[in-house]
Amino acid sequence: MDTQDDAELDYLQSGPASTSGRSDAEQLKSALMNEKAAPEILQFETDLVNRIEATMDYQDEQIEMLKENDDQKLLVEIFMSELSRIRYLLRAYLRVRLQKCERHVMHILDNADIAARLSEREAQYARDFFVLFGSHMKAAAANHMPEAFSSLVRQAAAHPAKDMVPAPDLDRHVFARVLEDRGNVTVDEEGNVAEFNRGDLFVIRYRAVQQLVAEGAVELV
Template identity: 85%
Template sequence: MDTQDTEFDFLQSGPASTSGRSDAEQLKSALQNEKAAPEILQYETDLIARIEQNLDYQDEQIELLKENDDMKLLVEIYLSELSRVRYLLRAYLRVRLQKIERHVMHILDNADVAARLSAKEAQFARDYFVLFGGHMRAAAASHLPDAFSSLVRQASAHPGKDMVPAPDLDRHAFCRVLEDRGSVTVDEEGNVAEFNRGDLFVIRYRAIQQLLAEGAVELL
């Protein structure tokens, strides 16, 4: 079997990619962004679907290569690359589940944030909230005065949902600029900074939140 007859495109840019980076490189960046961001980010639907489909396809190709003894080294290389991609995929999904567990009430209470979840993540969040709520009521809330018994509101005197753990959007983050954006407002006082491709910043996450969503920056 000629090795050129077998495609293995995790090391290349996929046809659906417009960034010039391979799907594996994009997944690595998505994982890094997710780990560094205080909030849960938009689920990478198209990227994850392509990777899962490609994993299945490459598994089939490797099985064909195994029939040829001369391809043993190539098979080991391909298996190593597949293992790397699967590790990145599992890590990406695991980090997101950890964020859902940490901020489940905040996520479910905010339609815009909840919309960032995949269908499976949304179901996990609902199921987790039911279990978490039952446990909290049994363990603590049922023993508190009525004004403090809600999982989401401390008391009627405090209309804000101050018992809901929420991500700290004002914490600082390291980022790299991927696209020239010119002058960008970086704080509430109206101070601006020049965002040029390749620049590195230590900056409050809130200031680059939208730029991250647009793919103009990546977190480090």
């Protein structure tokens, strides 16, 4: 295998390094782990997903070119195996997010800041799902109840709060690994603090590290 082939293989396996020193593949794996562990839907990783999709398209082209050379069969198998791994991670990431859209669709669409975390395709999916879900629930139950109790978001029309909108439990405990030194961090409503140093691992309420996860200073495991 010549030097050019070695370089192409290294590029596929690790991806271009980011300013954090982590490859796109490593960042995607971390994004998937965060999304799985976080009770709420997180900000969609637009730039990362775009880069990975572009890289996969490029590598698909390279594989088709290499297939024309019988001497490159082993390299083609390695390329295809690595592409399959990246595709699996990407699909898993997108699937977890769509499951969250379905689980908390009313909560997401009712909050502009949270809805802004969705990609354009996710936002359209959430709106379409809400319409279908609402139509089904009205036909199955709400339309057969007294008008004062037919709302999909309130137990009774007289209630001011939308007390039937499922929301994520931000006080759920998670495993969190510190990626950046942050010194003393307030971890509860009583004002207790803990020192966050790179490499530390905590079992902690998600709410306490919510902002740090969004900033990339903490990852969930």
